[in-house]
Amino acid sequence: MSSFPVKAQPSEQITRIEPTHGWVSLKLNEVWNYRELLYFLTWRDIKVRYKQTVIGAAWAIIQPLMTMIVFSLFFGGLAGIPSDGIPYPIFSYAALVPWTFFANGMQLSSQSLVGSSNLIKKVYFPRLTIPIASVVSGVVDFMLAFVILIILMLIYGIVPTINVIFLPFFLLLAFITALGVGLWLSAMNVQFRDVRYTVPFLTQFWLFITPIAYPSSLITNDLLRTLYAINPMAGVVEGFRWALLGTDTAPGPMILVSTLAAVILFVSGLFYFRRMEKSFADVV
Amino acid sequence: MSDIAVHIEDIGKEYHIGAMGKAHTTARDALVDTVMAPLRRVRSVLQGRAAVHDEESFWALKSVSFDVSHGEVVGIIGRNGAGKSTLLKILARITEPTRGYATVHGRVGALLEVGTGFHPELSGRENVYLNGAILGMSRQEIARKFDEIVAFANIEKFIDTPVKHYSSGMGLRLGFAVAAHLEPEILIVDEVLAVGDTEFQRKCLGKMQDVSQSGRTVLFVSHNMGSVRALCSRCVVLKSGTVEFDGSTDEGIGYYLAQAQVNIEGEEIPADVRREGSGIVRFEAMRLLNQYDEPISVLTTGEAVTFELDYRHVRLDTSPGNMFFFIHFNTLLGERLFNLSTRYAYSGVFPPPSGTIRCTLPRLPLVPGSYIVEITCKIDKEIYDHISGIKTVQVSEGDYYGTGKVPPASGGSMLIDQDWAIADERVPLLDAR
Numbered sequence: 191m192s193s194f195p196v197k198a199q200p201s202e203q204i205t206r207i208e209p210t211h212g213w214v215s216l217k218l219n220e221v222w223n224y225r226e227l228l229y230f231l232t233w234r235d236i237k238v239r240y241k242q243t244v245i246g247a248a249w250a251i252i253q254p255l256m257t258m259i260v261f262s263l264f265f266g267g268l269a270g271i272p273s274d275g276i277p278y279p280i281f282s283y284a285a286l287v288p289w290t291f292f293a294n295g296m297q298l299s300s301q302s303l304v305g306s307s308n309l310i311k312k313v314y315f316p317r318l319t320i321p322i323a324s325v326v327s328g329v330v331d332f333m334l335a336f337v338i339l340i341i342l343m344l345i346y347g348i349v350p351t352i353n354v355i356f357l358p359f360f361l362l363l364a365f366i367t368a369l370g371v372g373l374w375l376s377a378m379n380v381q382f383r384d385v386r387y388t389v390p391f392l393t394q395f396w397l398f399i400t401p402i403a404y405p406s407s408l409i410t411n412d413l414l415r416t417l418y419a420i421n422p423m424a425g426v427v428e429g430f431r432w433a434l435l436g437t438d439t440a441p442g443p444m445i446l447v448s449t450l451a452a453v454i455l456f457v458s459g460l461f462y463f464r465r466m467e468k469s470f471a472d473v474v
Numbered sequence: 475m476s477d478i479a480v481h482i483e484d485i486g487k488e489y490h491i492g493a494m495g496k497a498h499t500t501a502r503d504a505l506v507d508t509v510m511a512p513l514r515r516v517r518s519v520l521q522g523r524a525a526v527h528d529e530e531s532f533w534a535l536k537s538v539s540f541d542v543s544h545g546e547v548v549g550i551i552g553r554n555g556a557g558k559s560t561l562l563k564i565l566a567r568i569t570e571p572t573r574g575y576a577t578v579h580g581r582v583g584a585l586l587e588v589g590t591g592f593h594p595e596l597s598g599r600e601n602v603y604l605n606g607a608i609l610g611m612s613r614q615e616i617a618r619k620f621d622e623i624v625a626f627a628n629i630e631k632f633i634d635t636p637v638k639h640y641s642s643g644m645g646l647r648l649g650f651a652v653a654a655h656l657e658p659e660i661l662i663v664d665e666v667l668a669v670g671d672t673e674f675q676r677k678c679l680g681k682m683q684d685v686s687q688s689g690r691t692v693l694f695v696s697h698n699m700g701s702v703r704a705l706c707s708r709c710v711v712l713k714s715g716t717v718e719f720d721g722s723t724d725e726g727i728g729y730y731l732a733q734a735q736v737n738i739e740g741e742e743i744p745a746d747v748r749r750e751g752s753g754i755v756r757f758e759a760m761r762l763l764n765q766y767d768e769p770i771s772v773l774t775t776g777e778a779v780t781f782e783l784d785y786r787h788v789r790l791d792t793s794p795g796n797m798f799f800f801i802h803f804n805t806l807l808g809e810r811l812f813n814l815s816t817r818y819a820y821s822g823v824f825p826p827p828s829g830t831i832r833c834t835l836p837r838l839p840l841v842p843g844s845y846i847v848e849i850t851c852k853i854d855k856e857i858y859d860h861i862s863g864i865k866t867v868q869v870s871e872g873d874y875y876g877t878g879k880v881p882p883a884s885g886g887s888m889l890i891d892q893d894w895a896i897a898d899e900r901v902p903l904l905d906a907r
Binding site for chain 2: 203204205206207208209210226227229230231234238306308309310311313314315332436468470471472
């Protein structure tokens with residue numbers, strides 16, 4: 191078998207199977223060796239997502255678009271919430287695009303392990319590929335929603351700043367945050383199905399503590415606003431606005447704090463996941 | 475390259491079974507426990523421990539050690555719950571051992587199920603790629619073997635149809651076809667041949683034979699002694715999580731079947747023999763009698779034999795109605811030859827709640843050898859008592875056909891009544907009779 195997981199290793203490959211204790215190594219190289227499986231799992235998730243739906247991938251656009259319309263009417267219109275001098279619809283939509291990516295990624299990945307229990311019980315592969323694939327598959331939806339964002343910007347005649355080159359970084363930040371939460375929740379979900387009930391609540395809660403319907407510039411104290419960015423999505427959302435719309439809600443310190451928080455969430459999630467991994471097949 | 479392919483050293487696996495909570499002495503205790511339990515659990519989750527401290531556990535594998543050399547085809551057999559599947563799951567790295575270790579020299583391919591990860595919404599083609607990737611094949615490898623896989627599964631016409639529209643047989647064939655084209659150095663197979671129709675099983679067995687003859691190392695779990703014997707050169711018998719026997723296939727199968735037998739000494743059936751079923755009816759004695767109703771220990775081909783079974787219904791005083799009795803005859807490999815049953819071959823009155831049944835075979839249609847007898851009592855479809863391997867009976871040579879000649883076992887285990895007529899081409903057949 192010229193199988194890819196072992197391509198990098200010599201033909202005389204020795205595997206030692208023994209109990210692991212406590213904190214184990216992350217073995218990220220193994221995930222890399224299994225990248226083709228990751229590709230296929232992602233591809234499957236994308237392919238299957240909108241099967242047997244009437245409007246198919248349009249769902250990827252409708253979700254943020256409808257939320258933007260509701261926000262614009264009630265928060266922007268009726269409540270008169272400020273929007274950093276940007277037209278409110280595009281102000282909220284620029285935040286809703288990464289937010290939707292994050293929220294879907296978090297939801298899908300936290301259910302992913304339990305949903306793949308038949309695989310986990312029958313085949314060996316690095317389990318990390320499952321939640322990773324479900325977050326990665328959301329990138330397609332993100333792209334579709336992003337196209338609408340570009341169209342909206344054209345309509346409103348907004349030219350992105352040069353900072354737009356940082357956009358991939360903010361997407362990566364959203365990715366890491368979603369995966370970090372997803373790693374924690376998916377591993378917990380294997381043993382405690384409470385997670386299923388927590389996620390919708392968590393998503394709603396997180397939506398309100400993230401500056402989507404309102405600008406974080408409402409917090410006038412610089413230090414407090416920086417602390418606010420402990421919520422990594424605050425950094426992502428303000429980062430998107432800064433890069434695309436040229437808002438000046440000081441991104442520097444906020445982004446730094448958000449990045450730090452996201453990395454902590456992600457790395458701790460990785461370790462927790464790896465630690466719980468050995469019991470997945472027995473418990474799921 | 476060392477000679478050892480798999481080295482297993484003192485492997486043990488402990489499972490936790492959720493105990494149904496501790497008994498609460500007072501309502502206050504119960505309330506406090508309900509409130510505190512989530513907190514305790516949250517703490518244990520954060521510490522990365524499963525919340526299992528106060529749960530019962532059992533060892534699915536106690537201590538298993540053996541080595542497998544390169545090119546060996548080893549059958550792993552044992553009763554349900556002996557730990558066979560747990561051992562395979564550990565070797566396939568699906569689950570971790572609780573203690574001990576194993577070293578595996580070479581690339582492992584594990585086949586614990588056919589068509590793992592098939593997605594019903596995807597087409598056959600897409601599923602071949604997905605399933606192949608899950609089993610550890612690279613994309614180029616699958617592409618190279620794709621036509622071969624589809625041809626083996628024999629579903630060329632439907633390859634672009636979503637799998638949800640497949641019949642279950644087609645799904646199985648496609649799943650096995652992908653797995654059959656996996657080429658690991660060490661192959662671990664669990665009971666996959668037990669599914670599908672006979673045609674499919676034969677195809678699988680043929681493919682497995684190719685694999686086992688190609689010099690690859692195979693670990694094979696099965697309940698089918700026929701396929702174990704066809705494939706394996708060596709046999710490991712597991713019992714309650716330990717290795718009970720390790721040696722040649724024939725001896726191993728013999729050991730396993732002997733261990734699965736009760737084999738009573740006299741005619742009484744002790745109350746504590748291993749039985750299955752609800753136990754509401756119990757067999758109490760079994761007698762083998764010859765044509766003069768004298769007890770015998772060895773049967774003779776072609777001679778009359780009578781089975782007498784005493785049974786007792788522990789509750790009823792009146793007849794339970796649809797009560798049926800079965801006497802099964804199996805080969806030493808566990809294959810069923812035929813059975814005697816009141817369900818099909820008897821149409822008299824319902825049996826009384828307790829009593830004796832007699833079944834006479836006027837001419838025993840078995841060639842000389844050893845046979846395993848099982849007895850079953852059912853009420854409707856439910857098993858009330860079942861004793862597998864109640865006795866291994868010996869059959870000695872006899873003149874079944876009354877021709878003065880003794881048919882050898884090479885012609886098959888069973889004998890059947892037959893009339894021959896042979897015609898001379900110059901004399902019409904009817905006249906010759």
